[in-house]
Each structure stands twice: as structure tokens, then as C-alpha cells.
Amino acid sequence: DIQMTQSPSTLSASVGDRVTITCRASQSISNWLAWYQQKPGKAPKLLIYKASSLESGVPSRFSGSGSGTEFTLTIGSLQPDDFATYYCQQYNNFLIFTFGPGTKVDIK
């Protein structure tokens, strides 16, 4: 089974900061990686798919990069609406998914 890790687990930042979250896979998953944002009491929301493709309607301050086993999600200039938990998800094995443990972005 493919395992996913994320770092850091918690990140404290200020509005306007550039934020980077790292996701690592236990084996190569090519670019079959998605990123989701989740706010308390809400469903996850798709941000990025195929490692770097921005979902329609998602602000351009969000970007993704990486391939193989190491990936990053970057928020170019953190906005008040961006304080949330972020999850990566690998989908290298068709409809068998694995999520990362999540990274909580909170206010510094």
C-alpha cells in the first residue's frame, strides 16, 4: 500500500505570507496527486489535481508542483479565507486512494 506523509502537521502564518506544504509518497505515484482544502464542519474542496493543475474556480494564489514521491502545495499570498486544513491524496492505483494526514494552517 502507498503511504502518504505531510509536513508540517501544523503551520502558523500571517495574512500575506507565502506558505508551502510538502506531501511525500512511499513510492512513486508519477503526478497522480490531488490537494484538498477543508474548513471545520465542511466537506473537503478540490484545489489541485494531477499535481499541478488548478481546479476551475480556485484562486491562482494556489499552486502545486512535484512528481514521483515529493510534492508541494504553495499559497502565494495567504488570505483570511485560506486558514484551513489541507490534505494531499494519491490516486496512482485507479480507485484506491490514500490521503495524507493533513496540514492545519492557522493564524500566527
Next chain:
Amino acid sequence: EVQVLESGGGLVQTGGSLRLSCVASGFTLNTYAMSWVRQAPGKGLEWVSSLSSSGTSTYYSGSVKGRFIISRDDSKNTLYLQMNSLRAEDAAIYYCARVRYGDFFCDSWGQGTLVVVSS
């Protein structure tokens, strides 16, 4: 507008059964693969099960294999998750999610339904 709406959650005793439903609107269920993802209180997301768009292939996480069954009723545009032999560790919010057509990530999620398992 694409929407999925889960229902069927509730309180169940350890060892009991529950069937979750997910009604789709704005799209035809049998055109898309679908998944169930759960989230225990204060924890992260955990993939539970997926159903292929053809409806012929099912996939389960190791933690629920042999106890849960995913299925759908095309006439009702509804996805189901039959959960049997429930354990305390199955307590969670269960989300229904549509898988992007031609791909394998979840692009639309419901608001979830809460399952509580008590002894």
C-alpha cells in the same frame, strides 16, 4: 448544479448494521465512479470504498473489506454503503464523493452523514 446528498447516518450498537445513501443530482450516477470517504472526530480523511462507473468493480480499504458493501441504484440515481458488523472505530462522518470523469480524484463532495457506534 452538481450535488450529492448523504443520509442514513445515526446511532448504532457495536456489531449492528446501517445503510448510508447518497442521492446525486445534476449528473447521472452511472456515468461516474463514486467513492465513500470517512473522517473520525478530530481526525483526517480516510478512503473507505469506491465503485467504478460501470458498476462492476468495487474497491475497499483493508479496514472495512468483508464488512461494507458499496452499490448503486441507477433508477434512483443513488449510491449506497451497507455497513455491517460495525465497530467503535467506524464512527465517523461519511462523505460521498464523485470521481472526476476519466480520472481518479474526487471533484464533488456531499456534506456528510454522521455515524455513531456505541457499545
